[in-house]
Amino acid sequence: MSWSLNEIESLARKAARGAGLSWGLAEEAGKATRWLTAAGLPGPQALADLLTRNDGADYDALCPVEAREAHWVAKGGTLCPLIAGAALCDHAEALAAGDDMTLGQTASPMLLLPYLAAAARLTGRGLRVSWGELTVTLDADMDLQPANANALHAPMADSVRIVCTDTRLPDAPPPAKGRGQMPPDVQHRLTTFAQRTYAPATEASRLAGAGAGLTDND
Amino acid sequence: MEQTQSKTIAPRDPAVVMQLGRLGSFHQSRLSFMRILLRRMEAEAWTFDRPVFDIDARGVGRAVYSAHGPERSYSLVAFANDLPPEKRSDRVIATEWDATFTLFDGVPTTADLDRLQNNVPKQEAGRVSERELSLSRANRSVRLWDYVVGKLAAGEQPDQTTVEKVGYLMRTTAVYGSGKFGAADREDTADRAEFQAPFQIEMLSVFLTRAFVMDLVEHMAQLRAPDTAVPLDPDLRRRFGIGNSTGLGMAPFLLTHPALLNSWIAAREEALARIRSLPDAHPSEVDIFRSFALRARLHTQDWYSDHPVQIAKLDDLRADTAALLAHLDSVELTADYPWNRLWLWAESALSVEGQELLASLLLEPYPHLVDGLSSCMAADETATWRIDGAMSSTRLRALIEDIYSWALDTDWTTPEAQARVWYTSEEKLEPRLGDRFDEPVEPYEQPLCPGRDAARMYSDLCATSETTVAGFLMRHPEHRHIVRRAQITARLPYAEIRDNTIADTVMPIDMLRLKLSFFGACHFDPRSDRWVRITMYQHAPFPHELGSRSGDDWAYPFLTGGAA
Numbered sequence: 153m154s155w156s157l158n159e160i161e162s163l164a165r166k167a168a169r170g171a172g173l174s175w176g177l178a179e180e181a182g183k184a185t186r187w188l189t190a191a192g193l194p195g196p197q198a199l200a201d202l203l204t205r206n207d208g209a210d211y212d213a214l215c216p217v218e219a220r221e222a223h224w225v226a227k228g229g230t231l232c233p234l235i236a237g238a239a240l241c242d243h244a245e246a247l248a249a250g251d252d253m254t255l256g257q258t259a260s261p262m263l264l265l266p267y268l269a270a271a272a273r274l275t276g277r278g279l280r281v282s283w284g285e286l287t288v289t290l291d292a293d294m295d296l297q298p299a300n301a302n303a304l305h306a307p308m309a310d311s312v313r314i315v316c317t318d319t320r321l322p323d324a325p326p327p328a329k330g331r332g333q334m335p336p337d338v339q340h341r342l343t344t345f346a347q348r349t350y351a352p353a354t355e356a357s358r359l360a361g362a363g364a365g366l367t368d369n370d
Numbered sequence: 371m372e373q374t375q376s377k378t379i380a381p382r383d384p385a386v387v388m389q390l391g392r393l394g395s396f397h398q399s400r401l402s403f404m405r406i407l408l409r410r411m412e413a414e415a416w417t418f419d420r421p422v423f424d425i426d427a428r429g430v431g432r433a434v435y436s437a438h439g440p441e442r443s444y445s446l447v448a449f450a451n452d453l454p455p456e457k458r459s460d461r462v463i464a465t466e467w468d469a470t471f472t473l474f475d476g477v478p479t480t481a482d483l484d485r486l487q488n489n490v491p492k493q494e495a496g497r498v499s500e501r502e503l504s505l506s507r508a509n510r511s512v513r514l515w516d517y518v519v520g521k522l523a524a525g526e527q528p529d530q531t532t533v534e535k536v537g538y539l540m541r542t543t544a545v546y547g548s549g550k551f552g553a554a555d556r557e558d559t560a561d562r563a564e565f566q567a568p569f570q571i572e573m574l575s576v577f578l579t580r581a582f583v584m585d586l587v588e589h590m591a592q593l594r595a596p597d598t599a600v601p602l603d604p605d606l607r608r609r610f611g612i613g614n615s616t617g618l619g620m621a622p623f624l625l626t627h628p629a630l631l632n633s634w635i636a637a638r639e640e641a642l643a644r645i646r647s648l649p650d651a652h653p654s655e656v657d658i659f660r661s662f663a664l665r666a667r668l669h670t671q672d673w674y675s676d677h678p679v680q681i682a683k684l685d686d687l688r689a690d691t692a693a694l695l696a697h698l699d700s701v702e703l704t705a706d707y708p709w710n711r712l713w714l715w716a717e718s719a720l721s722v723e724g725q726e727l728l729a730s731l732l733l734e735p736y737p738h739l740v741d742g743l744s745s746c747m748a749a750d751e752t753a754t755w756r757i758d759g760a761m762s763s764t765r766l767r768a769l770i771e772d773i774y775s776w777a778l779d780t781d782w783t784t785p786e787a788q789a790r791v792w793y794t795s796e797e798k799l800e801p802r803l804g805d806r807f808d809e810p811v812e813p814y815e816q817p818l819c820p821g822r823d824a825a826r827m828y829s830d831l832c833a834t835s836e837t838t839v840a841g842f843l844m845r846h847p848e849h850r851h852i853v854r855r856a857q858i859t860a861r862l863p864y865a866e867i868r869d870n871t872i873a874d875t876v877m878p879i880d881m882l883r884l885k886l887s888f889f890g891a892c893h894f895d896p897r898s899d900r901w902v903r904i905t906m907y908q909h910a911p912f913p914h915e916l917g918s919r920s921g922d923d924w925a926y927p928f929l930t931g932g933a934a
Binding site: 154173243246270324331349350353 | 462497500512548552553555556558561617618750752753755756760795796797799800801802804809811814839843844847849850852854898900901
């Protein structure tokens with residue numbers, strides 16, 4: 153069975169919110185998961201693993217602080233790629249202007265890629281990101297199936313480096329099409345996080361909350 | 371050479387247009403999605419057939435209605451059910467329906483039908499695939515269904531007034547598109563010309579559903595009394611639309627698709643501004659307008675509701691149409707910016723319902739100025755979605771002061787200002803509206819209250835020492851969604867509802883009506899402040915009539931009951 157990209161984005165957004173991210177960050181986590189899925193990468197799996205890891209952690213422990221110029225680390229030791237990714241995208245202009253960035257220890261670094269691809273799109277300048285043995289270039293000819301798949305799917309990177317390339321990106325491509333796969337355990341974990349955003353059913357809310365009439369048998 | 375003086379009227383101020391009371395008074399127009407669809411299918415000479423119709427005497431079985439365009443075919447696959455009356459509910463939480471549907475991409479094989487038969491009748495509890503473009507269901511109007519079957523079986527035609535008081539034999543209770551429950555994403559088909567405009571898949575599905583429902587009622591009468599049954603008279607048959615019953619599920623969509631909302635409103639406002647900017651009008655155009663004003667009066671007379679708010683609005687609207695027709699007899703409309711003069715008169719003479727009806731009516735004589743705008747009504751949300759972190763905090767403050775000035779003037783500490791909470795129930799994920807101070811639902815609040823959130827963000831923004839949006843959001847992730855909305859609205863002025871969506875006085879039906887009016891729906895009949903029934907495609911040609919009857923000129927009743 154395959155999933156539509158909209159289903160995956162919607163589930164990912166709700167799961168990220170259920171795991172404690174703000175609505176704005178959760179919206180971007182949904183888009184990031186969709187982007188990875190459309191690119192043929194296991195976005196839902198990476199998100200489920202990350203949310204499981206960070207469940208209950210404070211935002212302040214996960215968010216980037218500037219340890220020294222152009223070097224971000226997390227107070228709690230490990231950066232969340234959903235928070236750091238959004239912040240990097242917010243700094244798209246600085247990245248395009250040649251301000252290279254390094255991140256300290258970062259969980260599920262693959263989840264940074266959609267944010268950096270968006271930053272590249274915003275400014276029209278390609279970006280190159282590397283961790284461990286892996287380098288991914290985010291420009292017109294993005295190669296997201298590198299030989300070193302283990303590094304791509306790594307649960308943790310000691311550091312991540314982001315530099316601007318000299319390439320100019322062409323106009324934005326049409327929105328990605330495709331379908332996604334979610335192993336049952338991944339779907340289950342994401343659904344469990346998403347459930348936290350739903351109010352428990354009560355008789356009062358069933359009657360009043362939707363405001364339908366008492367009978368539709370007319 | 372003499373200089374020609376001409377003036378251009380600007381589109382209306384979003385601060386005026388984007389208020390709930392006005393949005394909740396919108397009417398269908400030339401830019402409605404149903405009319406866009408039928409104009410296209412007529413112009414491209416689409417053909418239609420019914421390869422399968424296999425329904426037994428209990429009303430159980432399946433049918434397929436195919437539409438063939440220049441490049442592709444689509445098929446409505448319908449499953450009819452013998453529903454016990456106690457199970458009939460229009461709510462999302464229902465689990466069985468009188469009929470269920472999917473729009474199939476192409477013409478289905480028997481194997482496809484068998485697969486769909488195991489899933490479509492279950493709706494949310496089933497799964498469809500990327501070959502399916504929509505998923506929907508409908509319930510009978512019990513009051514009219516049994517009456518019409520009985521009359522036809524007895525060889526008689528139903529009474530026209532009885533038909534018009536309800537307006538449909540079945541009402542759809544959800545039409546899911548874009549990737550829901552496994553269906554194809556909108557992105558998969560958005561590059562097809564026939565689906566460039568918004569909601570064309572859903573409108574095609576409903577157009578074919580109406581044809582199925584009318585065939586089914588005649589079929590049931592035929593099976594009941596083969597010797598005496600008659601089909602419906604074709605003119606009376608077109609007086610049946612297809613109903614829809616909808617609750618809060620539609621409202622969040624408007625807030626989660628800001629660029630799309632802007633496209634819809636901007637197209638309509640641009641159309642209105644173009645017509646107000648015309649320095650003169652040909653007498654034939656004035657005649658067309660007058661004829662549509664007369665037809666609109668008929669429409670208001672055929673519009674029934676039991677809801678006190680809508681009854682009052684209908685009283686106003688009927689008075690407005692009378693005032694408009696009287697005014698038309700007293701003014702010269704061929705010169706001196708006639709439509710702008712009429713509009714300025716209406717701003718003080720008509721209620722908001724009447725003004726918005728006029729806005730729709732003014733588009734009718736000018737297809738060459740209006741219809742092309744239908745190609746501007748889609749939107750790529752991603753183009754404006756990313757936050758501009760380099761924006762200065764000062765600039766963001768100025769944006770908030772402009773876009774959300776009403777919200778900065780609101781005292782959010784009063785219970786009335788934030789009396790409601792939008793939330794999702796775990797029960798079939800039904801969207802609901804709760805009372806913040808009486809129900810334990812606040813922890814589940816959805817981000818559907820931009821005014822309050824903008825005011826909260828503004829307060830922190832005034833106190834921050836961060837000079838850029840990027841720096842501010844690093845400290846305040848809770849404001850990220852509203853910063854996005856403000857930046858989108860700075861570029862797309864009609865992207866935001868500039869009104870309080872959580873006030874004690876909020877009428878969610880205003881948001882539903884806004885969306886439904888762009889679909890082309892009529893006869894808004896609220897059942898409460900958060901639930902509305904409507905009619906679609908009333909007076910429209912059926913698929914087999916398209917070509918011999920206009921695909922565009924049907925949205926108002928005909929003055930003499932006939933021609934098109």
